[in-house]
Amino acid sequence: MTNPFIMKLCGFAELTDQEVKALELATIKPRALGPRKDLIREGDQPGPVFVMLEGWAFRYKVLPNGSRQVMAFLMPGDACDLHIGMLAAMDHSISTATHAQVATISRETMDELMLTYPGIARAMYIAQLVDEGTLRAWIVSLGRRSSTERAAHLLLELYLRGVRTGVAGEGKMELPLSQLVIADALGMSPVHVNRVLQELRGSGAIELRRGVLRIQNPVALTAFSGFDENYLHRRLRTSN
Amino acid sequence: MTNPFIMKLCGFAELTDQEVKALELATIKPRALGPRKDLIREGDQPGPVFVMLEGWAFRYKVLPNGSRQVMAFLMPGDACDLHIGMLAAMDHSISTATHAQVATISRETMDELMLTYPGIARAMYIAQLVDEGTLRAWIVSLGRRSSTERAAHLLLELYLRGVRTGVAGEGKMELPLSQLVIADALGMSPVHVNRVLQELRGSGAIELRRGVLRIQNPVALTAFSGFDENYLHRRLRTSN
DNA sequence: CGGCTCCTTGACTTTCCTCAACATCAGTGG
DNA sequence: CCACTGATGTTGAGGAAAGTCAAGGAGCCG
Numbered sequence: 001m002t003n004p005f006i007m008k009l010c011g012f013a014e015l016t017d018q019e020v021k022a023l024e025l026a027t028i029k030p031r032a033l034g035p036r037k038d039l040i041r042e043g044d045q046p047g048p049v050f051v052m053l054e055g056w057a058f059r060y061k062v063l064p065n066g067s068r069q070v071m072a073f074l075m076p077g078d079a080c081d082l083h084i085g086m087l088a089a090m091d092h093s094i095s096t097a098t099h100a101q102v103a104t105i106s107r108e109t110m111d112e113l114m115l116t117y118p119g120i121a122r123a124m125y126i127a128q129l130v131d132e133g134t135l136r137a138w139i140v141s142l143g144r145r146s147s148t149e150r151a152a153h154l155l156l157e158l159y160l161r162g163v164r165t166g167v168a169g170e171g172k173m174e175l176p177l178s179q180l181v182i183a184d185a186l187g188m189s190p191v192h193v194n195r196v197l198q199e200l201r202g203s204g205a206i207e208l209r210r211g212v213l214r215i216q217n218p219v220a221l222t223a224f225s226g227f228d229e230n231y232l233h234r235r236l237r238t239s240n
Numbered sequence: 241m242t243n244p245f246i247m248k249l250c251g252f253a254e255l256t257d258q259e260v261k262a263l264e265l266a267t268i269k270p271r272a273l274g275p276r277k278d279l280i281r282e283g284d285q286p287g288p289v290f291v292m293l294e295g296w297a298f299r300y301k302v303l304p305n306g307s308r309q310v311m312a313f314l315m316p317g318d319a320c321d322l323h324i325g326m327l328a329a330m331d332h333s334i335s336t337a338t339h340a341q342v343a344t345i346s347r348e349t350m351d352e353l354m355l356t357y358p359g360i361a362r363a364m365y366i367a368q369l370v371d372e373g374t375l376r377a378w379i380v381s382l383g384r385r386s387s388t389e390r391a392a393h394l395l396l397e398l399y400l401r402g403v404r405t406g407v408a409g410e411g412k413m414e415l416p417l418s419q420l421v422i423a424d425a426l427g428m429s430p431v432h433v434n435r436v437l438q439e440l441r442g443s444g445a446i447e448l449r450r451g452v453l454r455i456q457n458p459v460a461l462t463a464f465s466g467f468d469e470n471y472l473h474r475r476l477r478t479s480n
Numbered sequence: 481c482g483g484c485t486c487c488t489t490g491a492c493t494t495t496c497c498t499c500a501a502c503a504t505c506a507g508t509g510g
Numbered sequence: 511c512c513a514c515t516g517a518t519g520t521t522g523a524g525g526a527a528a529g530t531c532a533a534g535g536a537g538c539c540g
Contacts (some may be wrong), residue, residue: 063384069384079435084516086366092376129321135375136299136332180517184383191497194520195326230283388530428528430486434487434489438488
């Protein structure tokens, strides 16, 4: 299977062949987007569900003083919020970070998929819960971790999420994010991100160069950043 | 209506009399809890949905180094996550901050309520979306606002949320949170919270004493903190 | 009254930001 | 093939913001 979205949902719930087929059909015609293109802007009325098939995007908000905060990364396999269509207006924007292939599933189609296929509904709910847990984990990082711990935590998170969708493995993943975007996610200045990454590189914990991340010492990195993978919910409730 | 939970849901969707009755019935027997009692702990298997009828609680996580981060406040009218029961384990804990009256609705009852009453389902989904928007707003605050702006933003948020549930009004609300808990929510030290609050008091924007918050100058506070109430979604989509 | 929690203040230290300059790299068009 | 351009990464120096440590004050309750 090459579709990271389906691979991720299969990790969340047992999907029947029919369900997989329906998902394949729904994401069969992605559109190509260049880097730095807004998928949707704050204030817009929410439209279809976006599914990232290739490339990276991020949710962000720009403050009156011009600074920007990234609130979430969307990597291949990620979809955006389920029920967001109920709201009148987006409270943040989503932009691509790289070239991307994005499938769009209309609200109606999505509702129908979830009504028809309980496995899809279940998997989408779980994906949403994990996303929410991820938001909370970011709050913890921003509030109580040092800048170096914070960076280490983010890199580990992205790697583990990548493993789930098949875009990462064997300690390696493509990570085409500029230090500027990482800075806006970690709530720090770009120059400090640079120094912090050097520190992590210097300690031998990671390698990050030319858009490729290598986790050299996962154990040390986990301990140092206080990473607790609970929030990614790799073990799900088996019954019901 | 004295039930802040029902008042809040009514603000999100038009509820029929039947639906209101069903909600009243479901929350008729709250249990009383003292301050600093955990409702549920990280690692526990999720149980019923909790509904705060009186008093305050907060979601939090304690890091290996002993520091604590508060990720959300639950004030009267708030309920905790809808589908959390699908997960095997909580990724954070919830504790009371004050004496509290908490109703518990079993997973089965909640599922049934949402299946039977579309208005309740809709209102609960919207409440969840608003909670999620609130998490993102906290990320923005923690990442990109100065400590004083951050404090101002939090107080304004809590006040506006209180208005929605009827526990705040006319620039005034009960806010029984210690500076220590506020510090853990803002990701700063308690002594700095103290200084920042003094600054806000001194500027005439707020008054906060003995557990009562007064917003003296909402306009200045909004501008200063860069508060954008979008994320509370006071205007909802009317159709569908 | 004693004991607890919470709030307040001052002095010192650390972390991280800002500013500024420069290096590197990929893509573009001549 | 090379010069130009824009985005990105790197380095150093100085300063502002917020943390830590330590001590004392205020309020509340048994």
